[in-house]
Amino acid sequence: MSLFTGWRAALRIARRDAMRAKGRSALVVAMIALPVLGVTAADITYRSIDSTEAEQLTAQMGAADALFSDPGMGPLQQMPDGRGYDIAGDERPEGEVPPIDMRTAFPKGGRAISIQSVPASVTTAYGLTNTEIVEFRTSDPMARGKIDLVEGAYPHGNGEMAATEPFLKSSGLHIGSRTTVDSAGRTYTITGVVEQPDDLKSQQLYADPGAVIAPWQAAADRDRKVLPPNTGSTEWLVKGSGSAGIGWGDVLAANKTGALVVSRQVVLDPPPDSEVPMAQSASYSYGNDSGEASAALVTVVAMALLEIVLLAGPAFAVGARRSRRQLGLVGTCGGDRRHVRAVVLSGGLVLGAIGAVTGVAAGLLLTVAFRPLIEDWAGQRFGSLLLKPTELLVIAALGLVTGLLAAFAPAVVAARQSVLESLTGRRGVRRSSRVLPTVGACVLALGVAIAVFGGTSGSSTLVAGGSVVAELGLLACIPVIVGLLGRLGRRLPLSPRMALRDAARNRGRTAPAVAAVMAAVAGSVAIATYMSSSLAESDQDYRPMLSKGTMVVSSTDAKAAERLPLARASVEQHITVTGGHADFSRVWAGSDCNVYYEDESTCGSIELVKPTGKGHTCPLNTKGAKELAARLSAEEHRQMMRSPACTDEYNSWGSLSSDANNIVVGGPELLRTYAKLDDPAAAAALKAGTPVLLNQAYAKDGEVTLKTVHTYNAKDEKNRKLHPGPARTSTDRMKVYVADAEYAATPGIRMILPQRTAERLGLHTEPSGSVYAVPHPPSDAEEQRVSAAIDQAGGGLWLQTERIPGDRESIILLILTLFAGVVTLGAAAITTGLAKADAEADLTTLSAIGAPPRVRRSLSGFQCLVVALTGVLLGTAAGLVPAVALRLVDLHNAMQQMRKEPMESAFTPIVLPWATIGILAVVVPLLAGLLAAALTRSRLTLARRAG
Structure with a gap:
């Protein structure tokens, strides 16, 4: 039999075996497909959000050829990308440089539109709020890509405005609503909803040039007031006269007049350094974090591979045991150990290929389906849905290879069995190795010692290495820990006793699932512990402006102080006050x-x-x-x-x-x-x-x-x-x-x-x-109501609240908890399913001797609970090692800084994320057990024994 013929037969046997055992095959495909799905979605999202240079320029200048601005330093020199610039020549101008006439800087025949912003108070559905108004002709084709219309129509004329979605949500306004710019006293109609593709969370209003600032300036001149100082900052979008755009020669000419230029053509096709005056005297370099991003990507992929091997490996082992008679027949027909290994490895190849293709396809479809949610969460639009075929093929290949790796150990074990054992169904008696757990315990102690030493000496590298060594040592100890579980159930009722003994007896199935849970929980607990500790440190260093649980209404001058009674009445009417109030004087x-x-x-x-x-x-x-x-x-x-x-x-x-x-x-x-x-x-x-x-x-x-x-x-x-x-x-x-x-x-x-x-x-x-x-900081609506009442009374007063930092990273902690919980549930469910498939004869015997139907449900529930709880507890212990060691590194660095600057705080607490640990250690295992019990059939159809 040739090598190709042998593998062709093995693949055919594996395909038919996968079709016969659809449930087990679906579990393996799911475990391979899920990490591949996650990596695929992450890759597509990262590539789509990580804008190209051209997409960044579009977000900066829309469809224009260049963005002109006046830095206020007179003639200057700049780098081609406009990020670096300085005064031309060695002499610094004395005094304030007058603004330039930008029209002299534009290339001949070019067309320009201005962008000018001003802070203002505007009326809302609740009262009054502060926001930024931008005078920018958003309806101009040059604005496309910088400002896009979401709903309604662009503003036209002096009585209309467009607003961003976050502003409308905060103010309670909508298309068709009217808002008044308080200082100018003019009212505008909101005609549309617009967005900045690179900043979806901005709260702004947009009006045509001359619609807001000019009337405001006229009102200010009439009342002898002064506009806010930043109204003089103006940028210009410029379109060249021809199709060539704005070249480097145009940029140099504009620099002589004092204008700073970011040209699309120049940035995408920069001139040589010999033509850049500033490059002759200065060198600019920009940070590149591609190395860190690559390291993070490798870490994520490695974690995904580990999860697949740990969870899918037992599934192949169970499949090999259930097909041992078929593997024995291969031996009786002249097949040797190579062919038996080939049959089991072919199962990994077939299921790995299905899982890899399914994962990549599902990752692409889910990214497309949830694209709006991802963009809202990231705060920016995708430049385009960017697919890298090479990267997707590599991800699929990793899924395929991982399926083979997961089937490798079961293939070796199956090949070692004699034909007689395979045909009779005997598993033989094997004693557990005492060498592996002993070595694992020593490695665990060594890893903890290295991590602690690295923490006290300030070496993050030693901490990382020691943590990995400690986790590997703990992985080696898991089979012994699982074996000890059987001794804990001697005095327990039937179902938990059988669950513990089944877990101990089938360590090859239980230990990898416990290890998978441990790995996921360890990473989540480590990050959550470090984040919670860092937040506690930042909270300690935070300097509040007001006492906790208080709010202040203040006046700017004696005339405004006369209106304090009206402001107090408004506060007491619109905001919940729990502890009364106190007046104070300066x-x-x-x-x-x-x-x-x-x-x-x-x-x-x-x-x-x-x-x-x-x-x-x-x-x-x-x-x-x-x-x-x-x-x-x-x-x-x-x-x-x-x-x-x-x-x-x-x-x-x-x-x-x-x-x-x-x-x-x-x-x-x-x-x-x-x-x-x-x-x-x-x-x-x-x-x-x-x-x-x-x-x-x-x-x-x-x-x-x-x-x-x-x-x-x-x-x-x-x-x-x-x-x-x-x-x-x-x-x-x-x-x-x-x-x-x-x-x-x-x-x-x-x-x-x-x-x-x-x-x-x-x-x-x-x-x-x-x-x-006050019991809590006032909401946006409450603040706007009070601000409106204060403004109606004559202004000159302001409301100040102390928004003490807290729960700033609660979303990230929630995501970590959900990730660890999903992996825990998945690993426990897979192990329970494999246990049911592997112990079908035992369950049949239980039913035959009269065991009540609920025993089957409760046994499944406790099997799931054992895996989840054991993995979570071990993972929590493993995750605390790197977290505590890294905090020791922070303490070491803080102590060094404190000895240089005695007034620098060295407070470096270690705070455990009890909410995360509680959810993982209590809620998730109980949920896993309840779901397993609820989804298990109570009654089993008895089958006649073969032979």
């Missing part, structure tokens, strides 16, 4: 520099003098700070940073007070609502006229020192009467109520002065705003 000395800021040298000042010595001076901000930091642990450094003496050094931000020393005037309500200080003694002190000091580092013997400079501004006649003559400096020591150390980090407030104390010290006060305790 305080200053001398002239009101919050208004007269042109000459700050004549402004008064208030300084809360900080005593020196222990408990007052921050040790991390002294001469011996580096030596001190070298002796501190990360936790000791963190505690010192959080002490009252040091907290102001890095946490002095706040928006409640306009004074640099964060001193405000208020009453007991401010303590309770904003500082969260519910202390009757502190409230009584304020009522009695005693200031409350929140940062105890400024107090010595219960007193503080307040240094005040009283002066006046020549333009401030009111304060000139109050402070005639030269500047006067006064220093006052006064008793204060000192709050506990935990209140030193209150954002924006260091000390609260009673009104009468401020007057006694000769300070000026003015109502500034109100603080509200």
Whole structure:
């Protein structure tokens, strides 16, 4: 028999065997097809979103030939792509360079349209909101690709606008709605929905040139107001006069006038460096992360191959055992071990080919079907659905090869069986190897040691290597761990006892499935743990502008402060307030520099003098700070940073007070609502006229020192009467109520002065705003309603909320959890299906001796539960090794940075993602068991034994 003839017969046998065992074949095809599907969809999505240079230029300049702009530096020189540019020549212009007449920079015969934006307040369905209005003729053919119409019509004339979909969702408006630009007082009709293909999440309004800014400027001139400063930034889309576009000569000519040009023709076909003046004096290079992307792609493909081998391998083993009589007949007909191996490997080839083709086709179809969802999630449109035939063939080939790899070990085992064993159906007795688990335990310990050493020494390479070694060691220990499961069920009821013993007896089927679950869960838990820890670190370093759970309504000047009662009424009407509110006033000395800021040298000042010595001076901000930091642990450094003496050094931000020393005037309500200080003694002190000091580092013997400079501004006649003559400096020591150390980090407030104390010290006060305790930040609709009421009352007030960061990466964590859960369910389901196929005789015997029908369901459920729970627990342990080690690397680097810069935080927590672990360790195994029990038939049709 020739080699070709033998393989042809083997393929025919494998094809017929696959058709007879449709259920098992479908499982193998599904496990090969699913990872291939995922890799195919990821490849197509990545290639489609990763825009080409031409697609990026289209998103930047639409259908125009070039994008012109004025950097404001006069004649310049630039690189061909326009990313690098500088002033031409060695002499820098003195003073501000006047804007150029862009028409002199355009090539002769060219046509141009302008793009100019301005921030504005516009009315919405709920009230008033701030957004960006872009004056751009979106209906012009040159705009295609930069701005596209989604629905409705482009705006035409001075009374129409188009809006992006995110703006409409936030504002509650729609096509046909009317919105008013608040500052200009003109109303516009929304005629269509447009989008930026490269930024689908932008919230903007579009109008024709001259429709918004010119009327706004006219209104501003009439009312003697000034437009926002960034309205002067203008870009131009330019179309050349001929079909050649705008060449490098046109770019150089425009550079001489002071224009920066990004030309489509030049970028796609750049001139040689000898023709680029800037290239002669400077060298520019741009980062290339293709190496990292390739490494990530290789990692994903390797993980997919591992999952297929681990899950599909037992299926081939079960298939070989169920076909052992057929394989024995091959031997009786003159076939040797080569032919038996060929039959089993042919099964891998046939099913691998079907799975690979199915996976690639399904990946393509699903990407096309879910393209809008993928684009919305990515925030940009595909330039085109880009297919790389070579890459798709490689992915399909990997699926095919993986099917062969999964069938390799079962083929070797099947070939070793004697013909007598195959024909009689005996499996023989094999003892488990003691060498493999011993070596695995040693490798596991070695890998953990390497990872921990790498973490403490700051080597990410050692961490990665040690983690891989540890996981391989744990994989080698899985058969022994599975074998120990059988001993746990001695006193359990029938179904769980049989499930545990079946798992232990059939380790060749159970161990790979447990390993597959472990691999998926380990990766998810590792990433989730690292992300949760990093988020906790960033939350610790975050400097809030307002106290948690509060919202502030503030005024800009004394005239606006008169409208605070109306603003307070609006807030209480439209926003849920749980803890009441507290009014506060700003305080200053001398002239009101919050208004007269042109000459700050004549402004008064208030300084809360900080005593020196222990408990007052921050040790991390002294001469011996580096030596001190070298002796501190990360936790000791963190505690010192959080002490009252040091907290102001890095946490002095706040928006409640306009004074640099964060001193405000208020009453007991401010303590309770904003500082969260519910202390009757502190409230009584304020009522009695005693200031409350929140940062105890400024107090010595219960007193503080307040240094005040009283002066006046020549333009401030009111304060000139109050402070005639030269500047006067006064220093006052006064008793204060000192709050506990935990209140030193209150954002924006260091000390609260009673009104009468401020007057006694000769300070000026003015109502500034109100603080509200709210259960959650207000929604867009609530903010817009309040903003509208404030604007209707006369403006000059603003609403500020503190959106404390949190759950920023919850979507990624959810995706990781879902991925690990799906793999866990799939592996458990496949193992249960194989167990049912492999133990059909045992189940028949159970039914024959009178076992109730529910035993079959409960047995399937517990078999599924055993695989899922074992894999999840081992995967969680394996995933914590790299996560903890990487956090040790971060700690090592943070400690080094802290010793160089003592005020840099070294806080590097390790936070376990309990929600993710809980879902994987409890919810997913229970769900797997329940689904297996629910989908298993209770009754079995008894078949007559053969022979």
